[in-house]
Every structure is written in structure tokens, then in C-alpha cells.
Amino acid sequence: MSSNATLEFGKYEWICSRGALIVCPLLGATDYGIEPVCYSRNVEFGRTLVFQPATSFLHICALLMVLIMILHVRSKYTAVGRKEILIFFYMYFGEELLAIFLDSSIIPTSSDVYAWFAAIHTGLTCATYWCLLVNGFVGFQVVEDGTPLSLWFLQGSSAVVGLIVGLISIGTFKDAAGLSKATPSGLWVLQFIFNLACVVIYIIAQLVLVLRTLDDRWPVADIIFGTAFWIIGQVLLFAFSNTICDAVSHYLDGTFFHALCTLFAVMMVYKYWDSLTKASHLPRQNEDLEFSVGSKVSAWDVKETLLLREEDESPAGYGGGGGHGAYGQQAYPPQKGGYGQFY
Structure with missing residues (x-):
């Protein structure tokens, strides 16, 4: 794959030439998908060839960090949005767990089940972004948090988003239902435009919440740091992945730093939620x-x-x-x- 590909709407050539995304081996006009120009070297453990070993190890670290955050959230019995934010962390945990098997090629790209697991991972990723967006409105108390209505809406809407994206993904990978892996415009919109919109709306909603309802402005710093980490991760993956890969002799590439920055962004989501529950004057948020x-x-x-x-x-x-x-x-x-x- 030439690095001279340009970024075009609905096309993965430029994106996959710079970042070894999970969906890239399943897209494109050829049977072997779209390959990155430079990717981290593989490591053989026993008789198993492991791809992206550093990124896979980082996914394992992310699972441990998410478990710690989940335990801390569960200990705050009376915090507003406790059950809702737990759903977000559970979904991120599932996404990272699947990424271990897909990024490392423990499930080989040549396997028939790889496309199905990749579709589940893509759907779960979009559902996680949607869950974050819905969590952004919990603090406004439009619906009482922790109630069956709030939890069922969050879980139901996230399940619908994940199911729709998963079906579109598998249809694209298999050239079914009028979808094509050569022109995956629908999947491109969902994976990039939809997720970006969820992040932008969440950030705006949280800034409005903090500036209008709280006297403490420290949670704004958590929002800024989380946004910065997320943006840096995208830039390192799509703009500098090949440069990083060549500079470190193929030991790392942009996917490692993308996973690392995403983990930091999720940690800032937890830090923001924790600081919000301490600073807010809403009922049940000042004490456990x-x-x-x-x-x-x-x-x-x-x-x-x-x-x-x-x-x-x-x-x-x-x-x-x-x-x-x-x-x-x-x-x-x-x-x-x-x-x-x-x-």
C-alpha cells in the first residue's frame, strides 16, 4: 500500500495505510484487505505468532485499570450517575477484551470467525461512545438517575446502536445486503463521524453542566485533559504512525499510542465523574x-x-x-x- 493515498470520505485506504485497525484486513478491493505501510514486528510465543505484542500488553493493562475504576465507582453508594457510569466502564472493558484477541491475531485474520468478532468489536465500540454521550446528560437530571427508566434507556439504546453497527459491519465485510467492502461508506460514517459526534456533544454538555451548576471549576481541567488525550491518540495513529514505526525499528506503531491515550482519556472520564460528585450540590452527591x-x-x-x-x-x-x-x-x-x- 502506498503512503501517497489521500483522505477521502467513505474510504479506508488512507486510514488503513497509517493505522493497523482491526477492520482493515476485511476492507478494500482485494481479498487480503488494506495493509499499513509500517506496523510493529511480530513475536513468536511457543508456536503462536502474536501480532502487535506491545499493544496487546497495553490492552491487558487497560483491563486492570478499568477493574480498579469499577471498584472505586461501586464503593460510592450515593453518587449521582453511579450505575450509569458503571455501564460505560463495563462496555469499555468488553471492548478492550475483544481487542486483545483481534489485535494480536490470536483469532487469525484468515479465520472465518474473525469478521464476526471484528463486527462485534466495531458495534461495541460505537455503543460505548453512545453510552458516554448518554452519561453526559445524567447530571442534568432529565430523568432521575439509577431508576429503571434511566437504566433501561441507557442499556436499550446502547444495545440498539451496537446491533445496528454490528449488522452493518458484518454486511460490509461479507458483501451482503447491498453493502460492499470495496466502498464501505456506511461503516466509515459510523466508525468516525458518529463516534466523533458523540465525543463533541459529550464535551459540550459537560462544560455547560460545570459552568452553569457548579461553583468549582476544577472539573473543567479534567474535561480538557481527557479531550487532549483523545485527540493526541487520534493524531498519533493517523498522522504519525508510520513515522513512529520507522523511528523505533518496527517495535511500536501508532496503535500502541492510540490505545494508551484512549486509556488515559477514559481515566479522565472517571476522574471528572469523581470530581463532579464531590463538587456538585445535587442531592446524594456530597457524601457516601x-x-x-x-x-x-x-x-x-x-x-x-x-x-x-x-x-x-x-x-x-x-x-x-x-x-x-x-x-x-x-x-x-x-x-x-x-x-x-x-x-
Whole structure:
């Protein structure tokens, strides 16, 4: 593949010549797909030839990082959008898990099932972007977060997006249903335009949310850093992948840095969500369940102290200074100054 290919709408030649995407071996006019000009060297483990070893190792690291973030989110019992953001991390986890088998060619590109797994991965990727977009509107409380309506809409719409993209992908790979791998315009729009629109709308929505509802502006920094990481990853993959590959003697290419920057962007999504729950004045966002229980105990202690103080300072004839005890029973023998003065 010549590096002189130009970027055209609906065509993968320029994109796949610079980045070894999962879909590239399944697209193009030839049977072997579109090959990148430069890609990282393969490594043989035993009798298995592993492609993109550094990128595959990074996918494994991403799985571990996502598990840590999931555990932290699950520990915040009362945070707004907790269940919704968990769905996003679960979907990203599944996407990275599939990428390990596809990028490394543990599932060979020559295998008949590769196209099906690539279609599932493409659909899951677009569904993950859509899930992020929907999460961007949870903070506006259009629908109460954590309710069946909110969760079913998020899960149902993400499933619909993933199913549609997956069907279009497999139809394109197999030249079925009027779709063609030689001219994959529909898949190109979904994989790049749709995902880009989800990211842009999410960023705008979060900036509006922070600037209009919060006094704290620190979450804006999380948004900026996350956006920067995502953009840098795209630039390194499509603009400098071949340059990086040649400079490091084929040990790495742009897919490694794209996966790394995407992981950093997802981590900033978690950091932003965490800072938002701390800075927001929305109900249930200022404290976790354990902290809330402690507050209730303290409130009861204060209330009991105030009641005892009122009894001590009550006028003669009532409370501890009169002839009745704390529970309304008469004290014996009668005391002066209380009910005893009438006997």
C-alpha cells in the first residue's frame, strides 16, 4: 500500500495505510484487505505468532485499570450517575477484551470467525461512545438517575446502536445486503463521524453542566485533559504512525499510542465523574452511605444533648427541678419548689 493515498470520505485506504485497525484486513478491493505501510514486528510465543505484542500488553493493562475504576465507582453508594457510569466502564472493558484477541491475531485474520468478532468489536465500540454521550446528560437530571427508566434507556439504546453497527459491519465485510467492502461508506460514517459526534456533544454538555451548576471549576481541567488525550491518540495513529514505526525499528506503531491515550482519556472520564460528585450540590452527591450513617448518629447525639440541657434549665415544677422525673412520674419525697409545696 502506498503512503501517497489521500483522505477521502467513505474510504479506508488512507486510514488503513497509517493505522493497523482491526477492520482493515476485511476492507478494500482485494481479498487480503488494506495493509499499513509500517506496523510493529511480530513475536513468536511457543508456536503462536502474536501480532502487535506491545499493544496487546497495553490492552491487558487497560483491563486492570478499568477493574480498579469499577471498584472505586461501586464503593460510592450515593453518587449521582453511579450505575450509569458503571455501564460505560463495563462496555469499555468488553471492548478492550475483544481487542486483545483481534489485535494480536490470536483469532487469525484468515479465520472465518474473525469478521464476526471484528463486527462485534466495531458495534461495541460505537455503543460505548453512545453510552458516554448518554452519561453526559445524567447530571442534568432529565430523568432521575439509577431508576429503571434511566437504566433501561441507557442499556436499550446502547444495545440498539451496537446491533445496528454490528449488522452493518458484518454486511460490509461479507458483501451482503447491498453493502460492499470495496466502498464501505456506511461503516466509515459510523466508525468516525458518529463516534466523533458523540465525543463533541459529550464535551459540550459537560462544560455547560460545570459552568452553569457548579461553583468549582476544577472539573473543567479534567474535561480538557481527557479531550487532549483523545485527540493526541487520534493524531498519533493517523498522522504519525508510520513515522513512529520507522523511528523505533518496527517495535511500536501508532496503535500502541492510540490505545494508551484512549486509556488515559477514559481515566479522565472517571476522574471528572469523581470530581463532579464531590463538587456538585445535587442531592446524594456530597457524601457516601457510610458518611451519611455517621451524620445521622451525630445528629441524634446532638438532639439528646439539647433535650437534657432543656430539662436542666426548665422552670420550677417541671423536669428535673420539680416533683416529676424525666418520664412524667412524681418524685418522692416531695421537694420544695416543686409539686411538694402543695402537700
